[in-house]
Amino acid sequence: MGAELRLGPLLRYVEWPHGTRATVWVETGRPCTAEVRCADGAGGRAGTFQVAGHHYALVPVTGLTPGTTTPYDVLLDGRRVWPPAGSPFPPSTITTPGPGTPGPRLTFGSCRWAATGAEGRTPAGPDALGALAARLAADPGAPRPDALLLLGDQVYADKPSKATRRRLAARRDLDEPPGAQVADYEEYSRLYDESWGDPEVRWLLSTVPSLTMFDDHDVIDDWNTSAAWLDGMRATPWWRERLLSGLMSYWVYQHLGNLSPAELAADPLYAAVRAAPDGTEALRGFAAEADADPARARWSYRRDFGRTRLVMVDGRAGRVLDEEKRAVLGARDMRWLEEQLLHDRTDCDHLLVGSSLPWLLPPLVHDAERWSAALCGGARGTRWARHGETLRQASDLEHWAAFPASFDWLTGLLAEAAAGADAPATVAVLSGDVHHAYVAEPERLPGATAARVVQLTCSPMHQRIPQVLRWGFRFGWSRAGRALGRALARHGRVGPSAVAWRRTGGPWFGNQLMTLTLHGREARLHLEQARSGGALVRVHESALTGPAADAAAVARQGTAAGAVGPPRGPVGEATGRPVVDTTEC
Secondary structure, eight states, X not given: OOOOEEEEEEEEEEOSSSOOOEEEEEEESSSOEXXXXXXXXXXXXXXXXXXXXXXXXXXXEBOOOTXXXXXXXXXXXXXXXESOTTOSSXXXXXXXXXXXXXOOEEEEEOOBOOOOOGGGOOTTOSOHHHHHHXXXXXXXXXXXXXXXEEOSOSSOSSSOOHHHHHHHHHHSOTTSTTOSSOOSHHHHHHHHHHHHHSHHHHHXXXXXXXXXXXXXXXXXXXXXXXXXXXXXXHTSSSHHHHHHHHHHHXXXXXXXXXXXXXXXXXXXXXXXXXXXXXXXXXXXXXXXXXXXXXXXXXXXXXXXXXXXXXXXXXXXXXXXXXXXXXXXXXXHHXXXXXHHHHTTGGGOSEEEEEESSOSSOOHHHXXXXXXXXXXXXXXXXXXXXXXXXXXXXXXXXXXXXXXXXXXXXXXXXXXXXXXXXXXXXEEEEEEOXXXXXXXXXXXXXXXXXXXXXXXXXXXXXXXXXXXXXXXXXXXXXSHHHHHHHHHHHHHTTOOOOSOOEEEEEEEEOSSEEEEEEEETTEEEEEEEEEOTTSOEEEXXXXXXXSHHHHHHHHHHHTTOOSOOSOOBXXXXXXXXXXXXXXXXX
């Protein structure tokens, strides 16, 4: 019996703007040579590498013809294993951009709990990613994304499904910590089997390139909320193995495929893992170093789609948690992000920042996070500091706003990226996490009137959304919620935020996906929600830039005089807080 294909293939990287190269990821049942063979003669092969008893390959595909769609097969040791015999799905294909490709179509979302109930019933309702797969499989000629951006919580290590819990119980005593949660690399591998092994989703990921970034549930809920949170986790007997296994599995299952062939070729860890008979210790050593010093690892990366630049930002693993120096990004990652957003903007029509955590939140949530951060920093004394920490951990107050200096710095950086004659048409932050979808826009980013700056948030793809959560987010966007937020800010003795913003779309609740269609300097947005029966229904469509958006842009910018947020000083510093218009909208 030959080697089996355990998981995949996942089409990860496709070269832009004139695509001749791609990468395809697979997990196999034993060591072998994995080959991708395309119908047009393109292809590639790679030997597997081993981690924790599992075998993987990231196959570089070369010789593709720009501007074409070509079917491909996967072979292991020369034996075809994909597509499987009798597959009901169309052939898996690789679509490459060509000289006439106008721009990318990018679909994004986050938070996909893979659990399904008996007879396929889903406790979290219809799966938006599965619905997209079903639509494309039924109509292979339908418009499809040039890439899927999966913005966090691709797996739920702390909230596995009933099926996964049964597997864990067959392996160990769930009365012992960490209980009915993932404990090690082997159990992480089962999460990925469940998440990506669904037949429709497996086919979708084999034919549409995917880019990923982790969020908290990929490791544990509220990962790296604060120094006190981390101290508490490190005091448990199971945390270190959980974290190292989470980082190791993320590197194998997600991070490698985010990298281009050139980046892979220059990566010493990838070379070491591939060269070793068993790469487990090399990878584990890297994960341990990343835990001890987050600056030793960079999970953020950049991908260009012609004249669209996407920068995916790690807002979790690299945090600085010292209460006096709290930051979402360390100094090294801040410098890197500045370079990606500000360098060579003349080559960029659209600048996209993928951040699992939204930059602009419902105003009440934003102010509650600033209030909590001030209390924890001692603004109201030690007793309130203890209350603030309890509230911060209990209420998930750990987005950009909970790191006020980082929020102000990012606001100034986005304003700078959107300013000047060489500014892109669109500067957009793409996010998930908060289990609803919305569009928010800053009211004042002086000097940034050349670009439209927006926060686009879409979550979840497949997750429960309790009614109380819907009420809470609606209240967070309301006038009353804004007033309560301002009262909390006053109690915390914090000044106005670095920017005021308004919601210009949503909130929408449901399992959903957003799509950006970029053509030249024009940008269009639409939101689709999954319905019972597997349909995706379009519930919103709008122009972000281009002729259809011009009138609205003039109206927005008519009052855009005044001061921007704190000027950005040296990395990690804010040089002051401005007075910002907080007019209700």
